Amino acid sequence: MDVLHMDRNDYYGGDSTSLNLNQLWKRFKGEGTPPAQIGASRDYNVDMIPKFMMANGTLVRVLIHTGVTKYLSFKAVDGSYVFNKGKIHKVPSTDMEALKSPLMGLFEKRRAGKFFLFVQDYKENDPSTHKGYDLNKMTTKELISKYGLDDNTIDFIGHAVALHKEDNYLTEPAIDTLYAESVGRFQGGSPYIYPLYGLGELPQGFARLSAVYGGTYMLNKPECKIEFNDEGKVCGVTSEGETAKCKKVVCDPSYIPDKFIAFVSAQAESENPAAELKPGIDLLGPVDELFIDTYDRFEPTNDPSSDNCFISTSYDATTHFESTVMDVLSIYTKITGKTVDLSVDLSAASAAEDDL
Secondary structure, eight states: OOOEEEOSSSSSSGGGOEEOHHHHHHHHHOSSOOOGGGOOGGGOOEESSOOBEETTSHHHHHHHHHTGGGGOOEEEOOOOEEEETTEEEEOOOSHHHHHHOTTSOHHHHHHHHHHHHHHHHOOTTOGGGSTTOOTTTSBHHHHHHTTTOOHHHHHIIIIIISOOSSGGGGGSBTTOOHHHHHHTTSSSSSSEEEETTOTTHHHHHHHHHHHHTTOEEEOSOOSOEEEEOTTSOEEEEEETTEEEEOSOEEEOTTTOOOOOOOOOOOOOOSSOHHHHHHHHHHTTOSOSOOOOOOOOOOOOOSOHHHHOEEEOOOOOSOSBSHHHHHHHHHHHHHHHSOOOOOOOOGGGGHHHHHTO
16 A cells, blocks of 8 residues: 655644744744744744653554554653642642642542552462453442542542543443552653654654655645535545645545643533633643643544545544544554554563663
8 A cells, every 4th residue: 555645734743733933932922933932943843733742552552463563762750740729739649649639638648549559460370360340240339339438539539540531431340450550660750751852743753764765755735625526426536726636545634941831631521612721721820821722523424335535533622632533543443454463562662662
């Protein structure tokens, strides 16, 4: 299969790119130049859709499976934090941190500490660590009830620690321990890692790998128009009067120095998203420049088997890439009819670990 990648932008990554200061200014201000006191443009890599990578997550496995790790360097993120009762607190990742956390009362700390210790010590292939629990059948709610945790702690563990968007996880098997496995993956205080020069490094890495196997990447191709034949199937993409013929198209929905960069994001619930963000923005203190953007989320409704258009789902409000990479793997399976085997030994990422 030959791959031609066309992008209307003059940079990699589309909506999830990383912009330098000049690019950021042009995108949001339209004209003029950034104030000199903000610093040099090249010193900035600002993610348009900020996300972290779970250190033991699916995306890391994909990077190792494909060999893209040889083009990237990563850093461990120092910590994960939650805002509670007017203060910012570190999310505990071990039993000892749970005992020190001001987020829980004394007796609740002890109960939570025992729960965290069980999760830390649990090994799926070692029944001696199971305490008689079959976590492939026992639900999360049933497991948590064994430790007598109150509702606030359950919400905290489920959403701030385990990063679930909804409460469905409570009725599902409790075997998933992605957060705990990710915390122990690298030397850091959180389960996250991050590309050294921003998220824009990820699509660049895949582009370089594609080029090794004969793929072609064309940036700054405006007004890409997807062409269809009489049968309603995609047959090409036209840009600047030239048409590249193809059998399949993969696209996102838009086709069909002492300064800190902070992001405040949420899923809009009203007609005034900026007002919804105000409590988070107020926590930042004095702000030199503020950029506000909103975008719609889309999910494909077409049938790829009839039109050969494979459309990705828009980025969601999660802080990590698990849902995004699962969407990519789903598209791959629909195109090829094959499933990517990601049952790799993560110790093979020794090259990536050396960069941490």
